[in-house]
Amino acid sequence: MHGNVWEWCADWYGSYPASPQTDPTGPPHGKERVFRGGSWYDFPNALRSANRHRHAPDGRYPAIGIRLVRELENENARTITLPGGVALPLVRIPAGRFLRGSPPAEAGRANDESPLHEVTISRPFWLAAYEVTQQQWRTVMGSNPSTFAHGEDAPRRPVERVSWHDAQDFLARLNALGIGRFRLPTEAEWEYAARAGSPARFAFGEDPAFDALPKHAWFYSRAEGRSHPVGAKQPNAWGVYDLYGNVWEWCADWFGPYPAAPVTDPQGPASGRERVIRGGSWFNEPEALRSANRHRHPPDSRQTNLGLRLIWSEP
Numbered sequence: 001m002h003g004n005v006w007e008w009c010a011d012w013y014g015s016y017p018a019s020p021q022t023d024p025t026g027p028p029h030g031k032e033r034v035f036r037g038g039s040w041y042d043f044p045n046a047l048r049s050a051n052r053h054r055h056a057p058d059g060r061y062p063a064i065g066i067r068l069v070r071e072l073e074n075e076n077a078r079t080i081t082l083p084g085g086v087a088l089p090l091v092r093i094p095a096g097r098f099l100r101g102s103p104p105a106e107a108g109r110a111n112d113e114s115p116l117h118e119v120t121i122s123r124p125f126w127l128a129a130y131e132v133t134q135q136q137w138r139t140v141m142g143s144n145p146s147t148f149a150h151g152e153d154a155p156r157r158p159v160e161r162v163s164w165h166d167a168q169d170f171l172a173r174l175n176a177l178g179i180g181r182f183r184l185p186t187e188a189e190w191e192y193a194a195r196a197g198s199p200a201r202f203a204f205g206e207d208p209a210f211d212a213l214p215k216h217a218w219f220y221s222r223a224e225g226r227s228h229p230v231g232a233k234q235p236n237a238w239g240v241y242d243l244y245g246n247v248w249e250w251c252a253d254w255f256g257p258y259p260a261a262p263v264t265d266p267q268g269p270a271s272g273r274e275r276v277i278r279g280g281s282w283f284n285e286p287e288a289l290r291s292a293n294r295h296r297h298p299p300d301s302r303q304t305n306l307g308l309r310l311i312w313s314e315p
């Protein structure tokens with residue numbers, strides 16, 4: 001930055017303010033533009049970090065060039081583009097540690113949530129902000145198996161009536177596109193993302209009478225007997241929508257009992273008969289939506305309230 005060529009800055013030249021500034025952009029108007037850094041032509045004093053110089057903006061000089069700035073996206077969010085220009089918004093989930101399962105006192109719990117055990121998620125990961133939509137499924141697979149496929153908002157509703165095996169076909173097609181690696185969340189990653197740091201029954205609190213739940217989720221008696229467009233309810237603290245309700249979400253794991261000892265990046269049992277599903281759905285009572293709740297289906301099962309959510313990593 002010091003020397004070689006001076007570098008034009010965006011600002012009009014003006015005297016400095018005396019008060020503290022945040023992201024100053026210089027005077028609103030002026031006659032000369034700032035340039036900085038000194039050049040091959042100058043004595044060393046001109047190269048000092050604090051040195052300021054200026055010229056009329058139409059000047060062209062052999063010792064003045066430019067340097068570019070590219071604005072950063074939000075480092076915790078990015079969007080991948082699927083075929084047909086369909087967006088897949090992603091949220092960065094940080095690495096960390098949590099207690100998986102529910103304490104014995106949690107209202108509505110089941111025994112398969114025991115024992116509470118420590119899980120370490122050793123690496124951050126990119127999780128889709130939304131359930132896979134019918135539009136996303138169709139643009140990759142060329143078809144849409146969903147029951148709730150009619151109406152103007154159908155493309156924004158989650159895909160359903162897809163088996164775990166169908167989900168693997170979807171992932172294989174995505175992984176052949178050369179735009180990164182796609183997979184289902186593990187059960188541990190799903191619960192970790194759903195909790196967003198909260199040990200409570202729901203990421204937003206215990207909600208004993210389910211008063212707050214309708215602000216966060218579509219579920220039985222509030223969902224009019226069908227799925228709804230993704231992202232219509234409030235996201236959790238990490239910016240993920242509809243983990244609770246709307247449709248259940250297939251996880252990568254076989255269903256099995258929890259370990260008692262602390263585990264790192266658990267993948268579930270090596271074999272089994274049923275795959276884990278998480279989060280409850282438009283069809284379920286609110287207890288089914290709890291962060292700790294576990295359910296499962298045979299991998300060839302297709303249900304009108306069961307879809308999926310993607311994890312993405314760099315190509």
Ligand SMILES: [Ca+2]
Binds near residue numbers: 001004006038
């Ligand atoms: Ca320079």
Ligand SMILES: [Ca+2]
Binds near residue numbers: 242245246249280
């Ligand atoms: Ca869901």
